[in-house]
């Protein structure tokens with residue numbers, strides 16, 4: 001079996017060393033809500049650099065973009081009709097470093113209908129973005145097969161710096177998923193990107209932030 005290389009130390013946030021960092025973002029097993037100018041409070045001895053990323057979510061209507069953001073960061077006060085930006089703090093420890101970092105993730109979520117209707121929304125979502133999350137649903141095979149077209153619609157030749165992440169939602173939801181894990185399905189275009197399916201995020205994130213779903 002091929003050796004697995006991790007960028008971040010798995011399980012660190014739940015280890016004794018990660019505990020103070022977890023406590024700074026969680027209260028009574030729920031993520032703390034931070035205001036615009038607030039950030040997690042850590043004792044000076046545990047202060048760490050903040051690394052900020054802007055992530056943009058794309059995917060056909062109903063695939064679960066807003067639900068994923070709500071699951072990660074707490075529900076928005078209303079269903080967004082335009083762009084909704086949610087900020088998440090996420091402490092982690094890079095494997096290559098002895099020092100943890102505090103990720104500050106800005107999740108830009110925009111309804112697919114609004115994105116198609118108003119031309120100015122997509123450039124705003126992509127402006128200075130670091131990554132685009134392309135969502136498909138395990139219960140909707142078309143949402144998976146449409147991913148190459150979606151990427152073509154969202155990405156320009158001038159976007160090579162934009163990291164692309166494919167995220168599967170609604171797995172397993174009982175029954176047989178209409179999209180299978182790695183190796184099962186690889187529509188043309190996705191296979192060229194080296195993508196054959198995704199491990200859904202929920203499993204790994206749930207290990208870090210208990211009781212969030």
Ligand SMILES: Nc1nc2c(ncn2[C@@H]2O[C@H](COP(=O)(O)OP(=O)(O)OP(=O)(O)O)[C@@H](O)[C@H]2O)c(=O)[nH]1
Nearest residue numbers: 060061062063064065066067068111112113169170
């Ligand atoms: N149970 C469950 N329901 C989900 C999940 N993801 C999405 N849903 C449901 O699917 C429906 C659509 O999800 P949304 O998050 O609103 O979809 P969206 O991608 O934001 O859609 P647009 O904003 O129209 O582009 C909602 O009723 C969600 O509750 C999931 O992982 N589990």
Ligand SMILES: [Mg+2]
Nearest residue numbers: 065066110111
């Ligand atoms: Mg939405």
